[in-house]
Amino acid sequence: MLEYSMLYPRTTPSRRAIAMNGMWKFHLDEKGEGEQSGWNDGIPGDDMIPVPASFQDFYTDKDIREFAGDVWYETEIFVPGEWEGKAIWLRFGAATHRAAVYVNGMKLAEHEGGFLPFVADMTEIVRYNANNKVVVRVNNELTETNIPCGKTITLADGKKMNKPYFDFFNYSGLQRTVHLMAVPKEAVYDFDLTYKLCGADAEITYSVKTTGEHPVSLTLYDAEGGIAAQAEGHEGVLHVHDAHLWQVRNAYLYRLVIQITDDTQIVDEYEQEIGIRTVEVKDTQILLNGSPVYLRGFGKHEDSDVVGRGFNIGVMKRDFELMKWIGANSFRTSHYPYSEEIYQMADREGFLIIDEVPAVGLFESMMNFAEASTGKKTAFFEKETTPVLLKAHLKAVEEMIIRDKNHPCVVAWSLLNEPETTNEAAVPYFKEIFDRALELDPQKRPRTFALIMNSRPDTCRCYQFSDIVALNRYYGWYVSGGYEIADAEMMFRKEMDGWAALNLNKPFIFTEYGADTLGSEHKLPSVMWSQEYQDEYLKMTHGVFDAYDFVKGEQIWNFADFQTTEGILRVNGNKKGVFTRQRQPKDVAYLLKDRWESLPLDYKK
Numbered sequence: 001m002l003e004y005s006m007l008y009p010r011t012t013p014s015r016r017a018i019a020m021n022g023m024w025k026f027h028l029d030e031k032g033e034g035e036q037s038g039w040n041d042g043i044p045g046d047d048m049i050p051v052p053a054s055f056q057d058f059y060t061d062k063d064i065r066e067f068a069g070d071v072w073y074e075t076e077i078f079v080p081g082e083w084e085g086k087a088i089w090l091r092f093g094a095a096t097h098r099a100a101v102y103v104n105g106m107k108l109a110e111h112e113g114g115f116l117p118f119v120a121d122m123t124e125i126v127r128y129n130a131n132n133k134v135v136v137r138v139n140n141e142l143t144e145t146n147i148p149c150g151k152t153i154t155l156a157d158g159k160k161m162n163k164p165y166f167d168f169f170n171y172s173g174l175q176r177t178v179h180l181m182a183v184p185k186e187a188v189y190d191f192d193l194t195y196k197l198c199g200a201d202a203e204i205t206y207s208v209k210t211t212g213e214h215p216v217s218l219t220l221y222d223a224e225g226g227i228a229a230q231a232e233g234h235e236g237v238l239h240v241h242d243a244h245l246w247q248v249r250n251a252y253l254y255r256l257v258i259q260i261t262d263d264t265q266i267v268d269e270y271e272q273e274i275g276i277r278t279v280e281v282k283d284t285q286i287l288l289n290g291s292p293v294y295l296r297g298f299g300k301h302e303d304s305d306v307v308g309r310g311f312n313i314g315v316m317k318r319d320f321e322l323m324k325w326i327g328a329n330s331f332r333t334s335h336y337p338y339s340e341e342i343y344q345m346a347d348r349e350g351f352l353i354i355d356e357v358p359a360v361g362l363f364e365s366m367m368n369f370a371e372a373s374t375g376k377k378t379a380f381f382e383k384e385t386t387p388v389l390l391k392a393h394l395k396a397v398e399e400m401i402i403r404d405k406n407h408p409c410v411v412a413w414s415l416l417n418e419p420e421t422t423n424e425a426a427v428p429y430f431k432e433i434f435d436r437a438l439e440l441d442p443q444k445r446p447r448t449f450a451l452i453m454n455s456r457p458d459t460c461r462c463y464q465f466s467d468i469v470a471l472n473r474y475y476g477w478y479v480s481g482g483y484e485i486a487d488a489e490m491m492f493r494k495e496m497d498g499w500a501a502l503n504l505n506k507p508f509i510f511t512e513y514g515a516d517t518l519g520s521e522h523k524l525p526s527v528m529w530s531q532e533y534q535d536e537y538l539k540m541t542h543g544v545f546d547a548y549d550f551v552k553g554e555q556i557w558n559f560a561d562f563q564t565t566e567g568i569l570r571v572n573g574n575k576k577g578v579f580t581r582q583r584q585p586k587d588v589a590y591l592l593k594d595r596w597e598s599l600p601l602d603y604k605k
C-alpha cells in the first residue's frame with residue numbers, strides 16, 4: 001500500500017483542491033549548495049518561471065537548457081482557516097525525476113520517479129489563515145538505477161551533462177499541476193472496479209478502501225443525472241439495469257459518488273467518471289465488450305514548443321482533434337504515464353490507451369558496458385545495480401496502476417519499451433514485473449512490452465510474458481532504407497513468418513513503425529527524409545500488416561515531431577511525426593486518414 005492516496009484532486013462537499021499553477025520562483029543549483037545553504041527556507045534570486053512546464057526551453061542560455069543537477073522552485077500558498085481539522089496536502093502531478101518538498105522550511109516528502117504523482121502531507125506544520133512557503137528541490141540526473149535509464153557525465157570544464165539511453169529530450173522540472181488539497185482525516189483512500197456484462201445489464205463489483213471504520217455507500221448516476229445503481233458497504237456489487245457501455249470513440253460515462261457517513265453527516269465524499277466496459281484478449285483477438293477491435297493510432301509524447309513536456313491543455317485539445325480527424329482510435333503513452341487530464345479526455349472521447357511505465361533505456365549499448373575496461377560485455381539485467389533498478393521499476397508499475405486503473409480508456413499496460421531481451425538474465429526480471437502488474441490490476445488488463453528490432457522470434461527470450469505482442473519495427477528506415485526498400489520488405493516478411501511459425505495464438509500489434517521526414521522536403525522520385533518517402537515506406541509497411549491475420553493493431557511512430565538530444569541522427573529532434581511539432585499535417589497524414597477511415601473497427605475479426 002502506498003503511503004498516500006493516488007486519487008485525483010477534486011473539490012467535493014468534504015474536500016477542497018486548488019491548482020497552484022502560475023509563476024514560481026526558480027533557481028539553478030549549479031554548485032550543488034542549496035541543501036547546505038538553507039535554500040529550504042527560501043531560494044536565492046528573483047527569477048520566476050511558469051508551473052507546470054519544463055524549465056529548459058524558456059531561456060536563451062544553453063547551459064540552462066542542458067543543465068543536469070538540482071533546480072529549486074519556491075512559492076507561497078495561503079491556507080484558509082476553515083480547513084482546520086482536515087488533512088492538508090500538497091499533491092504533485094509529477095516532479096521529474098526526483099524531488100524533495102519543504103514547507104515552512106521543513107522537509108515533508110521525497111519522491112523518486114518523474115512521471116507519477118505524490119503527496120507531501122503538511123497537516124502538522126501548516127499555518128492557517130496565513131501564507132505557507134513551499135520550496136521544492138527537483139533533480140533531473142539520469143541513472144541506471146531509476147527509470148528512464150541513462151547516466152550523468154562530467155565534462156572537462158566540470159559541467160555535468162545528462163546522457164539519456166532513450167530518444168527524447170530529458171525535459172524536467174515541475175511539469176504537471178501541483179494542487180493544494182484539504183481532505184477529511186477519515187477519507188476515501190482508493191477504490192477498485194471490475195465489470196461483468198449480463199445481457200443488457202452490467203454488474204460492477206467494487207471495493208473501497210477508507211482510512212476509518214464508518215460505513216460507505218455508493219451511488220452511480222447516468223449521464224442525465226438519474227440514479228443508475230446504489231450499494232452499501234466497503235465491498236459489493238452495483239447492478240446496472242440496461243447499461244450504456246463505454247465503446248471505442250463512443251464513450252458513455254457514468255458518475256460514481258462514494259460517501260462515508262456517520263449517523264449525522266457525510267464524513268467524506270469522492271466522485272469520479274467511470275465507463276462500463278470489459279477488455280480481454282482471446283486467441284489472437286483484442287476484445288472490448290466482447291467485440292474485436294483493431295487498434296489504429298500513435299505512439300505519442302508529451303512534447304510541444306516552449307513548455308517542453310509541461311502539461312499544456314491547449315495542445316492536449318489540438319491533439320485529440322487531430323486524432324479524431326485522422327480516424328485514430330488509440331495511442332500508447334510512450335514512454336511514461338502522461339498527465340492525468342489526458343486520460344480524463346480519452347475517457348470522454350472514447351480513445352483506447354496503452355499505458356506505459358517509464359521503463360525505457362533498459363538496453364545494452366556502447367554507452368553502458370558495465371565492464372568496458374575488461375572488454376567483457378555484461379547484459380543489461382545482470383549488473384550489480386539491477387536489483388535497485390527492479391525496485392524502482394516495480395514501484396513505478398504500482399504507482400501507475402493504482403493511479404490509472406479506474407480509467408475506462410486504459411486497456412493495456414506496457415511494462416517496458418525496447419528492453420534487452422536476448423540474454424537469459426532478462427527472464428527473472430520480466431517475470432517479477434509482469435507478475436506484479438497482474439496482481440495489482442483488479443481488471444486484469446492485458447500486459448505488453450515493446451520489442452526492439454533485435455528481439456526477434458529466434459532471439460527474444462521474453463515475448464511469452466506478453467498478453468499482446470507489441471513490435472517496434474523500422475524495416476525500410478533503420479534497415480535497408482531508400483532504394484533498398486524491397487529488401488526491407490523481404491526481411492520484414494521473413495520475420496513475420498517466423499512469428500507465425502511460433503503459433504503463439506496471441507494478438508500482435510505494431511507499437512512503432514515510421515520514417516523521419518522533414519515537413520519542408522519534397523522530392524520526386526523520393527529520397528529518404530522526403531514526404532514522398534514517408535508515404536512509400538508506409539504503403540510497404542501497411543501491406544505487410546495486412547498480410548498477417550494475427551496483426552491486430554498499428555500505432556505509428558510518432559504522432560508529432562518531438563525534441564531529442566542533439567546529435568548526427570536527429571535534425572533538431574525526431575522527425576517521424578505524422579504532424580509537425582506545431583501540429584500541422586505532413587502528406588502522410590492524408591494517406592493514414594484514408595486508410596484508417598476505411599478499416600472497420602473489427603478488421604480481421
Ligand code: GCB
Pocket residue numbers: 166167168335417418472512557574576
Ligand atoms: C524506438 C524508440 C523510440 C524512438 C524511435 C526512433 O524504437 O522506442 O523512443 O524515438 O525508435 O525514432 O528511433
